Amino acid sequence: MLRVALPDRPGALGAVASRIGSVRGDVVAVEIIEREAGRAVDEFVVELADDENLPLLLSEIAEVDGVVVEEAHPVSSGVRDRRLNAYDTAALIVAERTPSDVVRALTVRALQELDALWAAVIDISEVMLIASDGPAPGAPWVAKFVEARRHELPVEETENDIEWVELAEWDLVLVVGRPGWRFGTRERDRMAALARLADARWMDVSERESRLSRLSRDEPSVSRSPPVHRRAGSSESPTAMRSAGAR
Numbered sequence: 001m002l003r004v005a006l007p008d009r010p011g012a013l014g015a016v017a018s019r020i021g022s023v024r025g026d027v028v029a030v031e032i033i034e035r036e037a038g039r040a041v042d043e044f045v046v047e048l049a050d051d052e053n054l055p056l057l058l059s060e061i062a063e064v065d066g067v068v069v070e071e072a073h074p075v076s077s078g079v080r081d082r083r084l085n086a087y088d089t090a091a092l093i094v095a096e097r098t099p100s101d102v103v104r105a106l107t108v109r110a111l112q113e114l115d116a117l118w119a120a121v122i123d124i125s126e127v128m129l130i131a132s133d134g135p136a137p138g139a140p141w142v143a144k145f146v147e148a149r150r151h152e153l154p155v156e157e158t159e160n161d162i163e164w165v166e167l168a169e170w171d172l173v174l175v176v177g178r179p180g181w182r183f184g185t186r187e188r189d190r191m192a193a194l195a196r197l198a199d200a201r202w203m204d205v206s207e208r209e210s211r212l213s214r215l216s217r218d219e220p221s222v223s224r225s226p227p228v229h230r231r232a233g234s235s236e237s238p239t240a241m242r243s244a245g246a247r
Contacts (some may be wrong), residue, residue, distance in 0.1 A: 003071040008040040019060040033184035107133040169199040
């Protein structure tokens with residue numbers, strides 16, 4: 001996978017594709033990551049006949065006027081259809097029936113959709129890891145990083161290769177990292193969409209549990225258990241979910 005910065009003008013994309021073809025490379029996917037101030041950042045998925053041709057490929061692309069190869073990464077998962085991936089992600093998250101399962105599914109799909117090394121859902125106020133996929137840093141480091149970004153303070157690590165988004169309905173934060181590979185505008189938009197999807201699922205789960213709770217109260221019962229304080233009608237309290245995440 002190549003991430004290339006190039007002039008946002010007619011012919012620039014074709015010139016890059018031509019250079020890829022000159023070393024027997026096959027462009028199997030292209031995605032626009034950013035467009036701003038007369039420049040664009042495009043991501044190419046390229047199949048090479050021989051991996052030894054990679055240095056030659058990079059030098060050929062660099063010969064195009066105004067073009068800079070920002071990053072080059074091997075892709076082990078093969079070519080994917082990002083639009084189909086989005087449908088798959090929505091279907092998987094909507095299928096989950098409890099808050100704990102929703103956040104677990106969210107971390108798995110965020111890691112896959114954003115080509116990340118790790119993804120985690122963190123309770124910042126409690127400094128607790130709720131769910132993660134991949135080798136995520138410890139909750140204290142992630143919480144400190146997010147708080148610094150919230151207040152626009154300097155952070156120790158490169159800012160562009162770690163991204164985060166609020167899960168407003170959950171009072172949690174989704175954080176994703178991929179060292180050495182910055183996030184573009186389109187990817188941040190995709191991450192925000194994942195957060196909105198998770199928030200919508202939280203509301204669905206809460207409403208469903210609220211309806212079930214009302215039905216159970218309407219039914220005659222010999223004995224009732226003591227009430228349990230829960231968030232917004234959900235059958236799974238934040239404390240229980242955080243305990244499950246801590247385990």
